[in-house]
Amino acid sequence: MVAVVIIAILSSVSTVKISTVLNKVRNARRKVTLVLLKSALEMYRNDHGHFPIAGSQTNFLSSEPGDVSYQGPDWIPGLAPDYVAALPRDPLGGPTSIVSPDCTNHLRAYTYASDGVSFKLESFCAAEGPVSPDDIFNDPADVPPSTCWQVCSGTPACLW
Numbered sequence: 001m002v003a004v005v006i007i008a009i010l011s012s013v014s015t016v017k018i019s020t021v022l023n024k025v026r027n028a029r030r031k032v033t034l035v036l037l038k039s040a041l042e043m044y045r046n047d048h049g050h051f052p053i054a055g056s057q058t059n060f061l062s063s064e065p066g067d068v069s070y071q072g073p074d075w076i077p078g079l080a081p082d083y084v085a086a087l088p089r090d091p092l093g094g095p096t097s098i099v100s101p102d103c104t105n106h107l108r109a110y111t112y113a114s115d116g117v118s119f120k121l122e123s124f125c126a127a128e129g130p131v132s133p134d135d136i137f138n139d140p141a142d143v144p145p146s147t148c149w150q151v152c153s154g155t156p157a158c159l160w
Contacts, residue, residue, distance in 0.1 A: 023128035026091045030123040031137050031149060033088050033110065037076070037121055038151040040083035051153065052077045055113030057160040060122065063089045064109035076112045076121075096125040098147045118157035124148045 045051050054077050055061040061075040062068070073087060074080070080087050090108040103125035111124040122139060125147050131138055137149035141159045152158040 027128055029091050030110075030126060034121055034123060034137065034149060034151045037079075037084065037088070037110070040079055041076070041119060041121070041153075044079060044083050048078075050116035051114040051119045052079055052112075053114055053116045055111075056115075057113060060111035060113040060120070060124070062107070062109040062111050062124070063087060064093055064107040067107040067109050068105050069111065070109075075110075090123065090126050092126065092128075096147075098125050098127065100125070100147050102142065103147055113160060114157075118153045120150060120152040120157040120160050122148045122150045 041051055054071075054075070055069070059069055062070045063075050064070060076087055088110060090110060092108050094107055096103050096106065096108045106125050108126040109124050111122045113120050123137075127147055127149065131142075131146035131149065133146070135149070137151070138146055139148050139150040139158075142148055142150075150158065152160075
């Protein structure tokens with residue numbers, strides 16, 4: 001009986017640690033994806049003189065089917081396949097576990113908006129764990145507690 005209790009305790013501790021590691025890995029993957037997409041967007045702008053135009057300051061296009069602002073697999077128009085092989089989806093996708101007015105009716109997704117001059121790209125409602133205000137990917141326009149990371153072309157887009 002004692003052995004069963006010890007195994008159960010060790011099993012629960014291991015499960016918590018594995019879950020924490022997986023959360024960190026997915027968060028790191030989201031940030032790497034944002035950096036890679038930002039590079040692709042810069043290459044697009046160098047070739048075309050503007051960023052792909054999509055969404056608006058208040059309506060970002062989403063990578064996740066079923067999300068309220070999903071516009072299909074070409075959620076950053078013209079970027080794939082010339083600048084990236086395919087546009088990514090969030091590593092976890094689906095319903096978010098974040099309780100926030102900003103995330104109501106949204107799924108874990110990458111989101112994009114651009115007027116052609118500026119752009120903002122987010123990992124929206126996807127953060128698994130707290131987002132530090134000191135994190136370079138922290139979205140200053142996101143109402144605390146922060147729910148997403150961003151890359152952008154600079155002001156004013158970073159504050160959309």
